[in-house]
Amino acid sequence: MTSATLHASCLSAYLRSGPNLDEPARAYFEQVRVIVDAAWRISTSADIELPHVDGPYPPGYRVTKWFGDLLFRTSLTDPVLNDRLGRVTTMLEHPATLSRPGTLLRALRLGLLRSRKA
Secondary structure, X not given: OXXXXXXXXXXXXXXXXOOOOOOOOHHHHHHHHHHHHHHHHXXXXXXXXXXXXXXXXXXXXXXXXXXXHHHHHHHOOOHHHHHHHHHHHOOOOOHHHHHOHHHHHHHHHHHHHHHHHO
């Protein structure tokens, strides 16, 4: 539903911009591409974890999986990371926001602290 709402918002913005409706809607598709790519990234990252899926895995998959696992674990006890992850999974933020230095460092620090206590 969130994806559909974001698509509708892009369509509304495109139509309000006064486009020539006799020409292809390239500007609309460029706007909506960000939404489609984000939705696919969110949904396929879980799908590739299924036991019957054996690849091909995207470039950087092992690092992305390692960090994703760390982020999920640390978000269970850290409200800041939990909020950031929740904003991505509900499509309020783009998945790329999880790779910001502050998020990476916070997850690493909390993950290291947790492993030292264990």
